Amino acid sequence: NAGVTQTPKFQVLKTGQSMTLQCAQxxxxxxxxxxxxxxxxxxxxxxxxxxxGTTDKGEVPNGYNVSRLNxxxxxxxxxxxxxxxxxxxxxxxxxxxxxxxxxxxxxxxTRLTVT
Amino acid sequence: ExxxxxxxLFLSMQEGKNYTxxxxxxxxxxxxxxxxxxxxxxxxxxxVLLSNGAVKxxxxxxxxxxxxxxxxxxHITAAVHDLSATxxxxxxxxxxxxxxxxxxxxxxxxx
Numbered sequence: 001n002a003g004v005t006q007t008p009k010f011q012v013l014k015t016g017q018s019m020t021l022q023c024a025q026x027x028x029x030x031x032x033x034x035x036x037x038x039x040x041x042x043x044x045x046x047x048x049x050x051x052x053g054t055t056d057k058g059e060v061p062n063g064y065n066v067s068r069l070n071x072x073x074x075x076x077x078x079x080x081x082x083x084x085x086x087x088x089x090x091x092x093x094x095x096x097x098x099x100x101x102x103x104x105x106x107x108x109x110t111r112l113t114v115t
Numbered sequence: 116e117x118x119x120x121x122x123x124l125f126l127s128m129q130e131g132k133n134y135t136x137x138x139x140x141x142x143x144x145x146x147x148x149x150x151x152x153x154x155x156x157x158x159x160x161x162x163v164l165l166s167n168g169a170v171k172x173x174x175x176x177x178x179x180x181x182x183x184x185x186x187x188x189x190h191i192t193a194a195v196h197d198l199s200a201t202x203x204x205x206x207x208x209x210x211x212x213x214x215x216x217x218x219x220x221x222x223x224x225x226x
Binding site: 040041042043044045048056058059090097098101102103104105106107108109 | 119124146148156157158159160163165203205207211212213214216217218219
């Protein structure tokens with residue numbers, strides 16, 4: 001089992017460019033999440049998908065879009081990258097967003113720099 | 116709005132000593148998680164605390180939850196260098212089941 005995988009691991013973009021971060025899980029989990037982590041801060045939720053076919057905004061959704069492609073895959077798109085989106089992005093999954101134990105399992109992260 | 120505060124945010128300690136990290140949160144919740152993150156790495160789940168009075172132990176780490184005080188503690192016993200990492204607590208928000216994260220405690224254990 002690979003768990004949660006993310007691609008790419010590193011990316012440098014120029015302001016205004018677009019890109020899609022890919023995430024896949026092989027644990028048959030229903031729920032998936034995208035977070036960003038900035039220095040000195042905890043994680044902040046961008047979007048989540050409680051189940052296949054649904055997506056919801058988290059704390060910081062502006063500038064991002066998501067697609068739950070199927071049960072395994074959940075992608076995050078930056079349509080027009082801005083320097084404020086320089087961050088480390090983590091994808092996570094859990095069995096079910098609305099039932100205990102709610103424990104989330106994380107991917108290795110994508111380090112994104114926008115110049 | 117649920118806020119989660121950890122303290123201290125930075126802790127440097129000697130091997131062999133004991134110490135406690137605190138996680139306070141601002142509204143009711145009875146579900147709290149502790150995660151560990153090594154530099155440049157992902158987050159690893161340490162403890163899942165799902166009820167008042169829950170206590171979990173793994174090696175030199177012990178976590179507890181007091182939902183009445185809205186407080187969780189992560190206690191380190193006889194610290195060793197391998198425990199150097201950043202530790203995060205995260206609380207489940209009752210309204211939408213999202214996790215709200217503390218800022219993390221960076222722990223450095225010196226030989």
